[in-house]
Amino acid sequence: MLLGLAMSTAVGVSLMGLGCSHIPARPVALEQARTAFAQAQQDPQVATNAPVALREAEEAVHRAEQTWEKDKDVREVQNLAAVAERRVEIARAAAEKKTAENELAQLGGERERVLLEARTREAERAQREADQAYQQVRVVTTRDTQLEQELAAFQANARQTERGLVLTLSDVLFGSGQAALAPGAMHRLQMLATVLKAHPERHVTIEGYTDSMGSESHNLGLSQRRAEAVQDFLIQNGVDAARISAHGYGEAAPVAPNGTEAGRQQNRRVEVVIAR
Amino acid sequence: MTGKKAVIQFLLLCGMVGLSGCAGKPPTATLSQLSQAELAVKQADKSKAPEYASLELYTAREQLTSAQQAMNRKDYAEARRMAERALVNAQLAETMAEAAQTRQAATALQQSVEALRREADQRASRSR
Numbered sequence: 098m099l100l101g102l103a104m105s106t107a108v109g110v111s112l113m114g115l116g117c118s119h120i121p122a123r124p125v126a127l128e129q130a131r132t133a134f135a136q137a138q139q140d141p142q143v144a145t146n147a148p149v150a151l152r153e154a155e156e157a158v159h160r161a162e163q164t165w166e167k168d169k170d171v172r173e174v175q176n177l178a179a180v181a182e183r184r185v186e187i188a189r190a191a192a193e194k195k196t197a198e199n200e201l202a203q204l205g206g207e208r209e210r211v212l213l214e215a216r217t218r219e220a221e222r223a224q225r226e227a228d229q230a231y232q233q234v235r236v237v238t239t240r241d242t243q244l245e246q247e248l249a250a251f252q253a254n255a256r257q258t259e260r261g262l263v264l265t266l267s268d269v270l271f272g273s274g275q276a277a278l279a280p281g282a283m284h285r286l287q288m289l290a291t292v293l294k295a296h297p298e299r300h301v302t303i304e305g306y307t308d309s310m311g312s313e314s315h316n317l318g319l320s321q322r323r324a325e326a327v328q329d330f331l332i333q334n335g336v337d338a339a340r341i342s343a344h345g346y347g348e349a350a351p352v353a354p355n356g357t358e359a360g361r362q363q364n365r366r367v368e369v370v371i372a373r
Numbered sequence: 374m375t376g377k378k379a380v381i382q383f384l385l386l387c388g389m390v391g392l393s394g395c396a397g398k399p400p401t402a403t404l405s406q407l408s409q410a411e412l413a414v415k416q417a418d419k420s421k422a423p424e425y426a427s428l429e430l431y432t433a434r435e436q437l438t439s440a441q442q443a444m445n446r447k448d449y450a451e452a453r454r455m456a457e458r459a460l461v462n463a464q465l466a467e468t469m470a471e472a473a474q475t476r477q478a479a480t481a482l483q484q485s486v487e488a489l490r491r492e493a494d495q496r497a498s499r500s501r
Contacts, residue, residue, distance in 0.1 A: 150468075176454040183461035190468040197475035204482040211486060215493040222496075 121171050126178035127161055133185040134158045143188055146195035150188035157181035237373060240296065244371065248292060255371075261299070264289070264369040266327070267362070276322035278330060286327065289369065290334035293341075300372040301336070303327045303343040306350060308361035313347055321345025327367055399444060403453045407444060410437050410456040413463035417470075422463075425470035433462035 134154055137143045143151055161177035164170065241262060248255040248264055255264045270282035278286070293301060305320030305327075324343035332338045353360035414430075414437050422430045440455035 173450075173454070176457065180457050180461050183458075183465050187461065187465045187468050190465060190472045194468065194472035194475050197472060197479045200479040201475065201482060204479060204486055208482065208486045208489065211489045211493060215489065215496070218493065218497050 121169055123165065124171055124175050124178060126175045126182070127165060130158050130161060130178040130181040130185070133182050137185050137188055140189075140192075142196060143192040145192075146199075147188045147191035150184070150191040154181060154184035154188045157184040241373075244292065244296060248289075258370075260370050261373045262371040264371070266367045266369065267365070270327070270367060271323055274319070276319060276326055278326050283330075286330050287334060290331050290336050293331065293336045293371070296371070297337065297340070299340070301331075301341045302370040302372070303331075303341065304368045304370065305343070305345040306352075306364060306366050306368065307348050308364040309348045309351070309355040310361065317345055317347035319345070320347050323367055327369070399447070399449050399452070403444075403449045403456070406453055406456040406460070407440055410440060410459040410463065413460045413467075417463040417467040420467045421470040421474050422466040425473040426466040429462055429466035429469060433459045433466060436462060 137151060137154065157177065158181040161174055161181050164177055165174045168174075241257065244262055245255050245257075248262070255262045266282075266285070270279055270286075271277065272279055293299075303324045305322075305324035307316040307320050309316075311319075321344070324345050328341055328343040331341055348355075348364070351360075351364045352366070353363040355361050355364060410433075414433050417426075417430050417433060436455045436459035440452045440459055443449070443452035443455055
C-alpha cells in the first residue's frame with residue numbers, strides 16, 4: 098500500500114519532470130528570440146560588422162530551440178530564449194561599436210587631409226603675399242631709380258630719404274634777397290616739371306630754407322615766398338596743383354654752419370621732396 | 374516482487390533528481406557559470422557601463438544576486454539560469470557602453486573636422 102503510493106508519486110514526479118503530462122504551448126519568448134535574430138541577420142550592418150557576435154546569437158537561439166524540441170521544459174526554454182535575445186542585442190551593440198570605430202578611422206584620415214590642405218593653402222598664401230610685396234618693392238625701386246636717373250639728367254642730386262626722394266636746388270635760382278625766379282632757373286625747373294609730370298601719382302612738397310642772416314621773421318617769409326614761387330612755376334608748367342604743396346622754414350634746419358660764406362650758401366636752398 | 378521493483382525505481386528516480394540538481398553538492402558547471410557571471414558583472418562595473426548602460430548593468434547585478442540566493446537555498450537549476458542571464462546582461466552593458474563611447478568620440482571628431490574645414494575655408498576666402 099505504502100509502496101504503491103510511493104511508486105505512483107514517483108511516476109507522477111518523473112512524468113512532470115519530463116513535461117509529458119500536458120503538451121505545453123510553445124513559449125512566446127522563443128518566437129521573440131527567433132524574430133529578433135532573423136532581423137539582426139538581415140541587417141547588413143550587423144552581418145558585416147559583428148559576425149562573431151551574430152553567430153553566438155544564432156547558437157543561443159538554436160540551443161533554446163533544441164531544448165524546446167527535446168524537453169518541452171518551459172522554464173528552461175524561456176530562460177534560454179531570454180539569453181538568446183540578449184545575444185542578439187549584444188551583436189547589435191557590437192556592430193554599432195564597429196561602425197563607430199570605422200567612422201573614427203575615416204574621420205582621422207579626413208582630419209589629416211583638411212589639416213594638410215590648410216597648411217598647403219597657408220603656404221601658398223604666404224608665397225603669394227611675399228610675391229606681391231616683392232613686386233611692390235621692385236616697382237618702387239624701379240620707379241625711384243628711373244626718377245633718380247631722370248633728375249640726374251638735369252644735374253640735380255637727388256638722395257633717398259625716409260620721406261622719399263629729396264632734391265636740393267641751390268640759391269642760384271633766385272637773386273639775393275629776392276623771391277622771383279632768376280631767368281637761368283627756368284630751364285632747370287622746366288625739366289623738373291617734365292620729370293614730375295611723368296610720375297603723376299607722387300606727392301611733391303617744396304620746402305624753402307635760408308641762412309641765418311637777417312631777422313627770423315623775414316627769413317621765414319622769404320623762404321615761404323621762394324617755395325611758393327617754385328610751386329607756382331611747376332603748376333604753370335603742367336604739374337597738378339593738388340599734388341604739390343609749399344612750406345617756408347626760414348633758418349631752421351641748416352645743412353652747413355652759418356659761420357662761413359660757403360656754409361651760408363649751402364643753407365640758402367629749396368628742397369623738393371618727392372614722396373614715395 | 375512488485376514491491377521490490379518499486380523500491381528500485383524509487384531509488385533510481387531519487388538518483389536522477391539528485392543529478393539534475395535539486396539537492397546535494399552544487400554541480401561544478403553551475404559553480405563555474407556563477408563565477409563567470411560574477412566576473413562579467415565586475416568587468417562591466419569597471420567599464421563605462423554605469424554611465425552608458427546603467428539599466429542593463431542593474432539588471433545583470435539583480436540577476437547575479439538572484440543566482441547567489443538560489444545557490445544558497447541549493448536551487449542549482451535556478452542558480453544556473455540566473456547566472457546565464459546575468460552573464461549576457463553584463464556583456465550587453467559593457468558592449469553598449471563601448472559602442473556609445475566610440476560613437477561619442479566619432480561625433481566629437483566629426484565636429485572637430487567640420488570646424489577645421491570651416492576655419493580653412495574662411496582663411497582661404499579672406500586671403501583671396
